Each structure stands twice: as C-alpha cells, then as structure tokens.
Amino acid sequence: xxxxxxxxxxxxxxxxxxxxxxxxxxxxxxxxxxxxxxxxxxxxxxxxxxxxxxxxxxxxxxxxxxxxxxxxxxxxxxxxxxxxxxxxxxxxxxxxxxxxxxxxxxxxxxxxxxxxxxxxxxxxxxxxxxxxxxxxxxxxxxxxxxxxxxxxxxxxxxxxxxxxxxxxxxxxxxxxxxxxxxxxxxxxxxxxxxxxxxxxxxxxxxxxxxxxxxxxxxxxxxxxxxxxxxxxxxxxxxxxxxxxxxxxxxxxxxxxxxxxxxxxxxxxxxxxxxxxxxxxxxxxxxxxxxxxxxxxxxxxxxxxxxxxxxxxxxxxxxxxxxxxxxxxxxxxxxxxxxxxxxxxxxxxxxxxxxxxxxxxxxxxxxxxxxxxxxxxxxxxxxxxxxxxxxxxxxxxxxxxxxxxxxxxxxxxxxxxxxxxxxxxxxxxxxxxxxxxxxxxxxxxxxxxxxxx
Amino acid sequence: xxxxxxxxxxxxxxxxxxxxxxxxxxxxxxxxxxxxxxxxxxxxxxxxxxxxxxxxxxxxxxxxxxxxxxxxxxxxxxxxxxxxxxxxxxxxxxxxxxxxxxxxxxxxxxxxxxxxxxxxxxxxxxxxxxxxxxxxxxxxxxxxxxxxxxxxxxxxxxxxxxxxxxxxxxxxxxxxxxxxxxxxxxxxxxxxxxxxxxxxxxxxxxxxxxxxxxxxxxxxxxxxxxxxxxxxxxxxxxxxxxxxxxxxxxxxxxxxxxxxxxxxxxxxxxxxxxxxxxxxxxxxxxxxxx
Numbered sequence: 001x002x003x004x005x006x007x008x009x010x011x012x013x014x015x016x017x018x019x020x021x022x023x024x025x026x027x028x029x030x031x032x033x034x035x036x037x038x039x040x041x042x043x044x045x046x047x048x049x050x051x052x053x054x055x056x057x058x059x060x061x062x063x064x065x066x067x068x069x070x071x072x073x074x075x076x077x078x079x080x081x082x083x084x085x086x087x088x089x090x091x092x093x094x095x096x097x098x099x100x101x102x103x104x105x106x107x108x109x110x111x112x113x114x115x116x117x118x119x120x121x122x123x124x125x126x127x128x129x130x131x132x133x134x135x136x137x138x139x140x141x142x143x144x145x146x147x148x149x150x151x152x153x154x155x156x157x158x159x160x161x162x163x164x165x166x167x168x169x170x171x172x173x174x175x176x177x178x179x180x181x182x183x184x185x186x187x188x189x190x191x192x193x194x195x196x197x198x199x200x201x202x203x204x205x206x207x208x209x210x211x212x213x214x215x216x217x218x219x220x221x222x223x224x225x226x227x228x229x230x231x232x233x234x235x236x237x238x239x240x241x242x243x244x245x246x247x248x249x250x251x252x253x254x255x256x257x258x259x260x261x262x263x264x265x266x267x268x269x270x271x272x273x274x275x276x277x278x279x280x281x282x283x284x285x286x287x288x289x290x291x292x293x294x295x296x297x298x299x300x301x302x303x304x305x306x307x308x309x310x311x312x313x314x315x316x317x318x319x320x321x322x323x324x325x326x327x328x329x330x331x332x333x334x335x336x337x338x339x340x341x342x343x344x345x346x347x348x349x350x351x352x353x354x355x356x357x358x359x360x361x362x363x364x365x366x367x368x369x370x371x372x373x374x375x376x377x378x379x380x381x382x383x384x385x386x387x388x389x390x391x392x393x394x395x396x397x398x399x400x401x402x403x404x405x406x407x408x409x410x411x412x413x414x415x416x417x418x419x420x421x422x423x424x425x426x427x428x429x430x431x432x433x434x435x436x437x438x439x440x441x442x443x444x445x446x447x448x449x450x451x452x
Numbered sequence: 453x454x455x456x457x458x459x460x461x462x463x464x465x466x467x468x469x470x471x472x473x474x475x476x477x478x479x480x481x482x483x484x485x486x487x488x489x490x491x492x493x494x495x496x497x498x499x500x501x502x503x504x505x506x507x508x509x510x511x512x513x514x515x516x517x518x519x520x521x522x523x524x525x526x527x528x529x530x531x532x533x534x535x536x537x538x539x540x541x542x543x544x545x546x547x548x549x550x551x552x553x554x555x556x557x558x559x560x561x562x563x564x565x566x567x568x569x570x571x572x573x574x575x576x577x578x579x580x581x582x583x584x585x586x587x588x589x590x591x592x593x594x595x596x597x598x599x600x601x602x603x604x605x606x607x608x609x610x611x612x613x614x615x616x617x618x619x620x621x622x623x624x625x626x627x628x629x630x631x632x633x634x635x636x637x638x639x640x641x642x643x644x645x646x647x648x649x650x651x652x653x654x655x656x657x658x659x660x661x662x663x664x665x666x667x668x669x670x671x672x673x674x675x676x677x678x679x680x681x682x683x684x685x686x687x688x689x690x691x692x693x694x695x696x697x698x699x700x701x702x703x704x705x706x707x708x709x710x711x712x713x714x715x716x717x718x719x720x721x722x723x724x725x726x727x728x729x730x731x732x733x734x735x736x737x738x739x740x741x742x
Contacts, residue, residue, distance in 0.1 A: 149705040150716050159720060166727055174730075177737070204741040211737050218733045225726050 024444050028182060031440045032189050033433055034281060040429075047426040054419015057412040058133060066136040068412045073400045075390045075407040080134035082383040083417050086265070087127035087424065088161070088237050089258070089378065093266025094120025094168050095230035099223035108294060110446065111286050111438045115273045117172040118437075119266075122427035124165045126420045131161075133416055153239045160233045167229055171222045174215055177205040178441035194434065234258045241385065247328040248317075248389040257309040261378065264302040264349075268374030271295050273428070275368035277437050286438050289364060296362030299370060300353050307349040328392035337388050340380055348377020483507045485516060487567050487580030491676030496588045498548050499557075501534060501565045505543040507575065515543030519575070523547050524566040525556060528579075532556065534565070561586050561606040587614065587675035591667045591682050597650035599632060601667035603640050605675065613644025617669055621648040623655060624664040624681065630655070632665070650686060657687025 020028070036044060061068050071078045097116030101109035132141050148155040180202030187195055205211060238258035241249040251257070274295065278287040317325055318333070332341045352370035355361040361370070387407055397404075409417070490502040501523050506513045516539060523534040535547035549557055557563065564583040571577035586606035593599050601619045604611035617640045622629035630652065638646035650665075657663040663686055668679035699709045 147705065150708045150713060151701045151703070151705075156716075163720075163723055163727070170727070170730055173734075204738040206741050208740060211740050214733055214737050214740075218730050221726060221730065225723065229723060 023447060027443050027447065028186065028440055030283070030285065031436045031438050031443065032183070032186060033194075033436055036433060040280070040433075044426065044429060047422040047429065050422035051419050051426060054416045054422070057415035057419070060412055061133070061136070061416070062138075068410060070407055070410045070413065072404040072407075073397050074393070074404045075387055077134070077386050077390060078407060079383065079409040079413045079417050080130055082379075082386045083420060084127050084130045084134065085237060085258075085382040085385065086379050087123045087130065087420075088233060089262035089265045089382070090269050090375075091120045091123035091127060091164065091168070091266070092230050092234060092259070092262035093123075093270050094171060095226045096263055096266055097270060098171055099226045099230075102219075102223050103227075107446070108291065110442050112270060112274060112291065112295075113175065113442075114172075114435065114437055114439055115277065116266075116270055117168065117175075118428050118431045118435075119269050119273060120168045121165075121172055122424040122431070123269075124161065124168055125427065126424045128161055128165065129423075130417075130420050133420075153236060153243050156236045157233075157240060160229065160236050164226075164229050164233045167222060167226045171219070171226060173201075174219050174222065175439055175442070176435060177202050177215060178207060178212075179436050179439060181205045181207055182440050183436070197434070231259060234262045241389075245394070246389050247325040247392050247394065248385070251313060253309065253312055257313055260302070260306045260309045261381065264299070264306045265375060265378035267295065267299050267302055268352075268371045268378065271299060271367050271371035272375060275364055275371070277432065278364070281437065283438065286443065292364045292367040293359075293362045296356045296367045296370070299367070299374065300356035303349045303353045303356070303374065307345075307353070310345065310349070324394050325392075328388055331388055331392065332384070337384060341384055344377045344381040344384055346377075347373045348381055349374075352377075482573075483509075483575050485519065485569060485575050485578045486513070487521070487569060487578055489565050489567050489580045489582035490671075491565060491582060491584045492546075493588070493676070493678045495680050500546055500548050501567075502546040503537065503539065503544065503567050503580070505539045505545075505569075515539075515541075516575070517541040517543055519543070519569055519572075521545060521567050521569050524568070525549065525553050526560075526564050526566070528566055528568055561608070582676070584676040585674050587669075587678055589619070589667055589669060589678045589680045591665065591680050593665065593682065593684055597686060598647055599650060599665060599667070600645050600647045601638070601640075601680070602643070602645045603669060603675075603678070604644055613640070613642070614675075615640055615642050615644065617644075617646075617672060617675070619646045619667055619669055621646070621665070621667050623652055623687075624666050629666050629668070653686070653688075655687050656690040657685070659689060659691055661685050661687045661689040663687035 057068075069078060069080075093116045097109055098113045100106075101113070132138050135141060144155065144158055148158065150156075180198050183190060183198045184195070184203065190198070235255035235258065238254040242251055242254035271292065274287050274291065277283060314329075314332075318329055321329065331337050352373050355366050355370045360366070391405060391407060484507065486506045486508075488504040488506070490504070492500040492502055494500070503521055503523065505516045505519045505521070507516050508514075519539045520536065521539070522528075522536050524532045525534055526532055532553070534549055534553065537545035537547050539545045562583060562585045564581055566579060566581045568579040569575070569577055588604050588611065590602045590604065591599065592602070599621050601621055603614045603617045603619065605614045606612075618637045619640060620629070620631070620637055622631045632648050633651040635648065638648055640646045655663060662683050665682045665684055666679060668677070669675060670677055672678070696703075697707070699707050701709065701712070
C-alpha cells in the first residue's frame with residue numbers, strides 16, 4: 001500500500017501544471033464524486049437491508065434446496081429467469097448510449113455515457129449471479145464449463161454474457177482514465193482510501209497525446225465490438241426460449257423482439273438514472289432539459305418499435321388460435337394472466353408513448369415517470385414471457401400434482417429477486433460515489449470546443 | 453372417592469366413544485371388489501390366467517392394487533392351487549398353470565378358473581371365475597402369401613375344428629398388431645379356418661426381412677384368448693443406422709458438428725483476441741507513463 005501512496009505522491013509532482021480556467025474549475029468541482037448525504041446514506045442502508053434479506057433467503061435455498069421455491073415440474077424457470085432476462089435486457093443500454101451514439105456522432109449523449117455504462121456493468125453482474133441462483137447448487141456453474149456442450153444455447157449464453165461483461169468493464173474503464181488523473185489531482189476532495197484506489201487503477205495516465213491516441217483507438221474498437229456482442233447476448237437469450245418448442249416461444253421473431261425490448265428498457269433505465277443523479281448531485285447544467293427532450297424522443301420511438309414487435313408476436317397466433325396454443329393465449333388476453341399482461345402492455349409501452357408524444361411530456365419529470373413505467377412494465381413483461389408458457393406445454397405432464405399447474409413465487413424467490421434488484425442499484429450507487437457520474441475530461445474538452 | 457368415580461366414568465365414556473367410532477368407520481369404509489378372470493393361451497403352450505381387480509368409487513370403476521388373491525383350477529382347494537398373486541398398480545396379476553396340475557388339466561376338456569380374495573380392512577371377501585373350453589389355434593402360410601388360421605377345440609379326446617370364431621390376423625409391431633390387409637377380423641368356416649391375403653409387402657422386418665405373423669382369438673366366451681405366432685421372410689430388410697456416435701446438434705459435447713465448432717470457436721477467438729489486445733493496450737499506455 002505504501003508503494004501506491006508513494007506512487008501517488010510522485011504522480012502529483014510529475015503532472016505538469018495545467019492552466020485551468022474558472023469554468024473548467026467549476027466543471028471539475030461540480031462533477032467530482034460527492035460523499036453521501038443523509039438521503040444517500042438512508043438509500044444505501046435500505047438497499048443493503050434488502051440485499052441482506054435476499055442473502056438470508058439464498059442461504060435457506062442453499063440449505064434446503066430449490067424446494068423452498070415454488071418452481072416445480074411445470075414452471076421450472078420462474079421469477080429468477082424472468083429477472084435474468086430483465087437484467088440482460090437492461091444491460092443493452094451500455095451499447096446503445098456509448099457505442100451507437102459515439103459511432104453515429106451523437107455528441108449530446110456524452111454526459112450520459114458513464115451512467116449507461118455503470119448500469120450495464122451492474123445489470124450484467126446480477127444477470128450472471130441470478131443464473132447461478134437459479135441453478136440451485138452453485139457448483140453446477142462449474143459443470144457448465146467442464147461438461148457444457150457447444151451445441152447448447154445455454155452455453156452460448158454463458159460465453160456471450162462473460163464476454164459482454166468484460167467488454168462493458170473495459171468500456172467503463174478506458175474513458176475513466178483521464179478522469180482518474182483529475183481525481184488524483186484533487187486529492188483534498190477525496191478520502192485517503194479512495195485516493196489509493198484511484199492511484200492503483202489509473203496513476204499511469206499522464207494525458208500525453210500518445211496515451212490519448214491509444215485510449216481513443218481502444219474505445220473505438222470497443223464501441224465497434226460491443227454492438228454485435230450486445231445483439232448476440234440478447235439474441236442468444238431469446239433463443240433459450242425460441243429453440244424450445246412451446247406455445248408463445250415457437251417464434252422466428254424472438255431475437256429481434258428481445259433486442260427491441262432491451263433497447264426500450266435500457267433507455268428507460270437511463271432516463272430514470274439521469275433524473276435521480278441530476279436531482280441528487282444538482283447536475284442541471286450538465287444533464288439539461290434538452291437531454292430529457294432527446295431521450296424522450298428515443299424512448300417513444302423504442303416504445304412504439306417494441307409495441308410493433310408485440311403485435312407481431314401476439315396478433316398472428318391470436319388470429320390463428322391453434323388449439324394447442326388457445327389456453328395459453330386466452331390466459332394472457334382474458335384469463336388469469338390478463339391483468340398482468342395488459343398492465344405490462346399499457347404501462348410498459350402505450351402510456352409512456354402517449355406521455356412522450358407531447359412536447360410537455362418530454363420535460364424531466366414526465367420523462368422520469370415514463371421511464372419508471374417502462375422499467376416496471378418491462379419487468380412484468382419478462383415474467384409473462386417465461387411463466388404462462390411453462391404452465392401451458394403442448395402435452396400435459398404425467399403424474400404431476402394439480403398444484404404444479406399454478407405458480408406464485410415463494411417468499412424466498414421474492415426476497416432473492418428483490419435482493420438482486422437492490423444489489424444492482426447498490427452497485428450503481430457505489431460506482432456513482434467512487435467515479436464521476438459525468439465524464440469530466442470529456443465535458444471540459446467539449447466546453448473548450450464550444451468556446452472555440 | 454368422588455374424584456375417582458369421575459375419572460373412571462370419563463375413561464369408560466371415552467372408551468365407548470372410541471369403540472363406537474371405530475365400528476362406524478369400519479362399516480362405512482368397506483368396499484366391494486369386482487374380480488375379473490381371463491384365460492390366455494399363447495402358441496399353444498402353458499396356459500396363463502390373468503386377473504383384473506376393480507372397485508366402484510363415486511359411480512366409476514377404478515383399478516385396485518395390492519390385493520392378494522389365490523387362483524385355483526376348477527375348485528377352491530389346496531390341491532388345485534395355481535398360485536398366489538398380488539395385483540399391481542393397474543389392478544392386474546397373472547399366473548401360469550403349474551406343472552403340478554398337468555394331470556388335472558389333461559383330464560377334462562373344460563376348466564373353471566377361480567380367483568378368491570379373503571377380504572381385508574378396506575374390502576369385503578370376493579371371488580371371480582371363468583370357465584373355458586380347451587382350444588388351440590394353428591397357422592399355415594403359403595408361398596403366395598396366403599395365411600390360414602384354424603381354430604380347434606378339444607371334444608372328448610380329439611381336436612375338432614370350430615366354426616364361427618372371430619380371428620384377427622396381423623403382423624406384430626412394437627406397439628400393437630397391424631392387420632395383414634384392410635379386413636380387421638375374419639370368421640372361421642366349417643373347417644375351422646379363416647384365410648387372409650398378406651398385403652403389407654413393404655413393411656420393414658429385421659435385418660433378414662423376417663416379420664412375425666400373429667393369429668389371435670380375443671375375449672371369446674368359450675375359449676378365452678388364444679394366439680399363435682409365425683416368423684416369415686415377407687418384410688423388407690431393415691438395417692438400423694445408429695446416429696448416436698455421429699456428429700449432430702444432439703450429440704455429446706465431443707461430437708459437436710465441425711461446422712458449428714469452427715464458427716463458434718472462431719467468433720470466440722476473434723472477440724477474445726480483441727479483448728486481450730485491449731488489455732495489452734492498457735499495459736502499453738502504462739509503459740508510456742515511464
């Protein structure tokens with residue numbers, strides 16, 4: 001540790017004095033990570049408590065086995081897999097905001113890139129964890145590598161999630177390097193441990209043109225790489241379902257349907273985070289109303305796109321109403337799952353579209369509300385993709401008790417699921433505490449470019 | 453003393469109530485069994501007796517497992533015991549006529565099979581019986597693929613052809629017997645014979661083209677169930693190709709198709725190659741600081 005400190009001190013001496021304008025100083029002061037206030041501490045405390053309850057529920061699952069869940073012969077993928085699909089979907093936002101915007105030359109999106117990347121990293125971590133939870137005994141994860149078959153979409157998913165996690169991590173790390181240099185220079189505004197951490201991960205960054213060139217090249221490569229990998233992760237996740245012959249999953253449309261849904265929920269999560277961080281850290285000058293206006297337009301486009309895919313997914317089977325699928329479809333449209341189904345369609349797509357179609361609906365608060373609706377609707381939509389289909393196989397199972405034909409998650413499943421959601425939010429919160437939530441160096445550069 | 457009397461009275465009342473409840477519950481729960489008896493003679497070999505036990509629950513028959521039964525030949529006596537059986541989950545049990553009863557079997561041309569149940573806590577005692585005449589079925593085939601099944605019954609000491617018996621002639625397949633032509637059942641004539649032309653020329657047989665022909669009499673009131681089989685080389689030769697060891701999408705991991713491995717591993721190599729390059733790029737940036 002001492003070496004790091006020494007290194008840090010040397011570094012501080014080594015950095016040539018740059019002449020920072022008062023505006024630059026203001027940007028740095030505004031965007032440096034801030035300690036948690038009272039509300040922040042309460043927020044972290046609540047999330048930690050939910051995580052602990054989830055951890056206790058997981059302990060019970062490890063001790064007594066998957067019998068503590070409500071998953072049985074019919075519904076063998078319950079709320080855990082719904083949650084997994086939700087996390088995978090939300091992680092797509094990293095590639096949308098960072099890569100697509102960057103490659104398309106969309107400059108206004110740069111203050112949102114870090115938020116998007118942090119959400120992507122947090123979501124993909126918990127997507128991986130929730131799969132291990134769903135396996136029951138965690139050591140089975142090891143068996144996936146030792147006995148996995150390359151012919152199985154499950155293995156493709158394991159490979160592509162691992163790959164996406166590393167790409168997201170690199171895409172978070174590379175653009176952070178110039179900001180870490182700034183964080184190290186403002187030693188007095190950070191605590192000792194964080195300073196050591198910054199020095200450990202980025203003290204080598206001097207901001208030389210050659211370093212910038214290599215970093216820019218790496219970010220460009222990452223942006224190009226992450227798009228096909230992100231499309232693959234969502235397509236492969238959809239194939240977990242589509243390659244299984246069941247009502248509701250037997251579709252060639254599933255890959256595109258999942259990607260459209262993932263873009264929507266990812267964008268929804270970003271606008272929610274934008275609003276919260278803007279309020280909490282007083283970032284009104286950096287995340288402006290214009291950002292909400294533009295993200296609102298993107299959100300409405302994505303909501304309508306996803307609605308279009310939903311119509312494709314449900315209208316043609318509804319029109320044909322094959323006998324083998326009738327029970328499943330009627331269950332969704334007018335049966336047991338109808339309230340949830342229409343709630344997901346209305347809340348996740350139609351109402352946000354109506355709100356965001358109007359100019360006044362694209363102000364920060366309405367966009368935030370629409371974002372929350374999109375995210376909540378998306379979670380229930382994933383539940384509806386998984387559970388009703390499993391309850392309606394083409395052939396009924398033999399000797400299965402009648403109770404197996406219904407599914408409602410046990411308290412352990414709810415606790416673990418809520419714990420994972422809280423865990424993802426905790427990671428986002430902690431990363432926002434450690435790193436600048438808006439890229440400082442990029443903002444200063446843009447400011448200079450605008451001034452010129 | 454008063455206290456003692458109260459305790460004794462209480463105990464007696466409890467004992468009375470318990471015994472009364474026990475009596476009522478037993479009387480209410482006992483059911484009646486229906487014991488069905490069937491007779492089977494396959495390839496004119498050792499006869500077999502089949503039992504099916506059912507009971508009525510809510511107006512519908514349900515099979516009953518775990519019922520112990522004794523099966524007798526002709527009369528319920530120790531010397532005529534065919535065997536003791538217990539019904540399975542489908543309410544079924546069966547027993548072959550043992551060699552010890554061969555002499556008794558040969559003496560008569562008609563026999564009665566008796567299945568008796570002694571009763572238990574759930575069901576009353578009951579019996580079932582079936583009387584059948586000794587009969588056999590013979591099958592002949594000709595080169596022009598004509599099959600003739602002849603039914604004989606034992607009269608006095610001679611096998612006599614039987615007229616008017618329904619016979620099914622088919623080919624044994626894995627699930628059921630397939631009729632040899634479009635006629636499902638044939639009736640024997642005055643010579644006891646029923647003939648059928650074989651119309652299943654392309655049917656797969658074993659690796660030599662052998663198939664098994666079956667002629668059978670089912671649930672006949674006089675003779676029970678009779679059947680006979682004969683192997684004939686009338687099928688097409690079938691060579692089973694084992695795909696278990698081939699490279700398919702459904703094979704084990706070491707038998708993954710080459711094309712899939714090439715595509716999957718080259719994509720992985722390319723993407724992870726880029727990631728490794730980017731990690732080395734960080735080291736390169738680090739070096740530039742020195």
